[in-house]
Amino acid sequence: MEVMDSVTFRDLYIDECQGPSPADCGPHTNCANVPGSYYCTCIVGYKPSSGKAKFTHASENSCHDIDECQGPSPADCGPHANCASVPGSYYCTCVVGYEPSSGKSKFTHASENSCQDINECNKTPDICGPKTMCINTNGSYRCECLAGYVPSNGNTTLCKVPSIISSVQFVAIKETFRNFSLQGKRSSENSNFSSFFNSTFGFLLSTFGDGNATLSLENATLPFNSVLNSTSPWDSGDKWEVGSAVTVLLQSVELAALATALRSPERTKQNMMTESLAIQTRLVTGNCSQHSEVFTLSAHEETMDVRCDTITGTATQAGVGAAAFISYSTLDSIISARRLSEGNLPAGGKLEKSHLNSRVVSGAIGDGRPINLSIPANFTLRHKQAKKEEEEARCIYWKVVAENGSWSEDGCTTVYTNSTHTTCSCDLLSSFAILMAPTAVTESYPLTIITYVGLTLSLLCLFLAILTFRLCRSIRNVSTSLHLQLCLCLFLADLLFLTAVTRPGSQVRPDSPLLLACAVIAGLLHYLFLACFSWMFLEGLHLFLTVRNLQVVNYTSANRFKKRFMYPFGYGFPALVVAISAAVNPGGYGTSTHCWLSLDRGFRWSFMGPVCAIILINITFFVLTLWILRNRLSSLNADVSTLRDHRLVTFKAIAQLFILGCSWILGLLQVGPAAAVMAYLFTIFNSLQGAFIFLVHCLLNRQVTEEYRRWIRGFRTSSTKSQMSDLSMSAVPTTSTKME
Known part of the structure; x- marks a missing residue:
């Protein structure tokens, strides 16, 4: 018992983890002593390789680090x-x-x-560098150049003003200077122009010298003022020299103004005025808030309206665009119409009577290169002298061809004019002016008299023809129905032409309701005259089918078929043409001078095209009809009077086609020396169309004249009976007489 107690007591005081020969549990472990034994465990953050949580020696197990970040239950550190x-x-x-x-x-x-x-932008304010702005983002930031600046070499921490030093326009000016210098003879004879070119390029080189320097509009453009004030280079040069010099001057001033706008981003609008020129620039940064936003730039008393997206759309750097508008005080006297004009301006005597009647203005956007605009820009120019009634205001621009320039009308339209101002709509940007020329077609007094007298007579004749076709039962058939519809359309067209305002006048503004009414009148005239030709086409078709079917015994079903479709075609086809024309070019109806189709963009062919097609088709029908009458039916024992009647009807239809159709063709021939003769023929034939129809289809129609005779005899008989009745009544004594 004592021995047992002694052993137990001794074992209780043996610690295998701390004894003279401690247990070897291995690294990253804990040793735990228990009565009579011990065990090993891995410390926190480690796990046994064998999976046994307790062991007694390192040889049994080892402890490996636990990856709390990637384990089955990773540590929750939170977002970011x-x-x-x-x-x-x-x-x-x-x-x-x-x-x-x-x-x-x-x-x-x-x-x-x-x-x-x-917030890196607040923590380090200058983190992005000069001319930039810092924009904080989640976990980072970005740098953007300030409005009016662009990144330098793609590095947004280095921002500079946009440069147009490599502009194609600038290269073109250098090429012009080189070509001028190659003219050795001219250059040696006229030192004034050599000096002009050298000084002009000196101004440009100083302007573009430092691509990053902020420019002053006054400093950039003031040197050109001395060139404009100098008279020696302009007076001593010929047409080629003056044209080249003017081209270089205009393009140089435009480039200098645009460069100033682009290099002064802190000033979105700049103005400058001297005795020779006035300039206004506009810098547009960022995207246009509204696609329809229009900027108006003004210089002197002239204005330019250009859309915001037009300016930014042509910018060399996205979101940064510049526009410049320049008005020259004295340049119009240097580049007069008689000295520098292109062949398509008024020729001959008209050119001698033409003169520039406004300041020369220039509009430029982007980098100064000529550009065609998808949406035209409007220029309003003030007349230097009040416009006369017999003058026509024409918008012209400075057209550059082969390093030289001249005035041209292509691409510019006069949308509004009065005695003091003219508004031009141009689909390109260049330099512009107003040319006063004699009215293209003088509305002479004789033509006016012919028009009113002829239309009045035609209206009366058409009215009588309509009554005849409507009331004369003996001649009612498909042909007279077609004649009736033709007369109705022509009557309404002539009446509208005679009574409507066909000349709105020069005092009417572009947004005036009168111009809208003029466009409606033009559309109605377009429809009614096309309807006349539609019914003429149906007349030719009906005549051809009738002659072809003379051999058929019963062809009433064919007539019913034609009646069923002739009204939808006669009135539907012109409506379709007018609808398509209005959808394609709604501005083609009505101008500031006439309530008819505009001549721009070939819009008159929306009328002349169908007319020419119908004339050609009807001519084909009539030729075939005459051929059938001559060949096929000549061998038949048909009624000779029937053949004669059809021949007569055919010749009448051909004559009608000639008078109604070819008269409009004369309108295309009003050019050249014979323009005046063609104008008189066009007026006479068109104004007397109604009288001719009444003559051919009524007075020269035997059945109609017989009906007229019956009506006249009936009227005379009725009048005689009325007179006899009056006489008999007067012979009867009154009651009072009897009483007496």
Whole structure:
């Protein structure tokens, strides 16, 4: 018993973990002593390789580090944080661009800390560099150039003003100078122009010398003022020299103005005025808030209206665009119409009577290159002298061809004019002016008298023809129905032409209701005259089918078929043409001078095209009809009077086609020396169309004249009976007489 107690007592005091020969549990372990024995376990942050939680020697097991960041239950560090595993433990840190809210750089759970965005723009104000703005983003930031500046070599921390030093226009000016210099003879004979070119390029080189320097509009353009004030280069040069010099001057001033606008981003609008020129520039930065936004630039008393997206759309750098508008005080006397004009301006005597009647203005956007605009820009120019009634205001622009320039009308339309101003709509940007020329077609007094007398007579004849076709039952058939519809359309067209305002006048503004009414009148005239030709086409078709079917015993079904479709075609086809024309070019109806189709963009062919097609088709019908009458029916034992009647009807239809159709063709021939003769023929034939129809289809129609005779005899008989009745009544004594 004592021995047993002694052994137990001794065992209780033996500690295998701390004895002279402690147990070998291995690294990263704990040794735990128990009565009579011991065991090993892995410390916190480690796990046994064999999976046994307890062991007695390192040879049985080993402890490996636990990866708390990647384990089956990873540590919850929270958003915008990284988990870092260390031997036996882990810690959390905020990712780049975020900082801990508590200030502790390391933590072990999201509940201890949270990571919030670092505002680098506030923390380091100059982080992006000069001429830039810092924009904070989640976890980072970005740099953008200030409005009016662009990145330098793609680096947004280095921003500069846009440069147009490599402009195609600038290269073209250098080429012009080179070509001028190659003219050795001219250059040696006229030193004034050599001096002009050298000084002009000196001005440009000084302007573009430092691509990043901020320019002053006055400093950039003031040197050109001395060139404009000097008279020696302009007076001593020939047409080629003056044209080249003017081209270089205009393009140089435009480039200098645009460069000034682009290099002064702090000033979105700049103005400058001297005794020789006035300039206004506009810098547009960013996207246009509204696609329909229009900028108006003004210089002197002239204005230019251009859309915002037009300016930014042509910019060399996205979102940055510039526009310049220049008005020259004295340049119109240098480039007069008689000295520098292109072949399509008024020729001969009209050119001698033409003169520039406004300042020369220039409009430029982008980098100064000539550009065609998808949406035209409007220029309003003030007349230097009041416009006379017999004058026509024409919008012209400076057209550059082969380093030389001249006036041209292509691409510009006069949309409004009065005695003091003219508004031009141009689909390109260049230099512009107003040319006063004699009216293209003088509305002479004889033509006016012919028009009114002829239309009045035609209206009367058409009215009688309509009554005849409507009331004369003996001649009612498909042909008279077609004649009736033709007369109705022509009567309404002539009446509208005679009574409507066909000349709105020069005092009417572009947005005036009178111009809208004029466009409606033009559309109605377009429809009614096309309807006349539609019914003429149906007349030719009916005549051809009738002659072709003379051999058929019963062809009433064919007549019913024609009646069923002739009204939809007669009135539907012109409506379709007018609808398509109005949809394609709604501005083609009505101008500031006439309520008819505009001559721009070939819009008159929306009328002349169908007319020419119908004339050609009807001529084909009539030729075939005559051929059938001559060949096929000549061998038949048909009624000779029937053949004679059809021949007569055919010749009448051909004559009608000639008078109604060819008269409009004469309108296309009013050019050249014979323009006046064609104008008289056109007026006479068109104004007497109604009288001719009444003559052919009524007075020369045997059945109609017989009906007229019956009507006249009936009227005379009725009048005689009325007179006899009056006489008999007067012979009867009154009651009072009898009483007496």
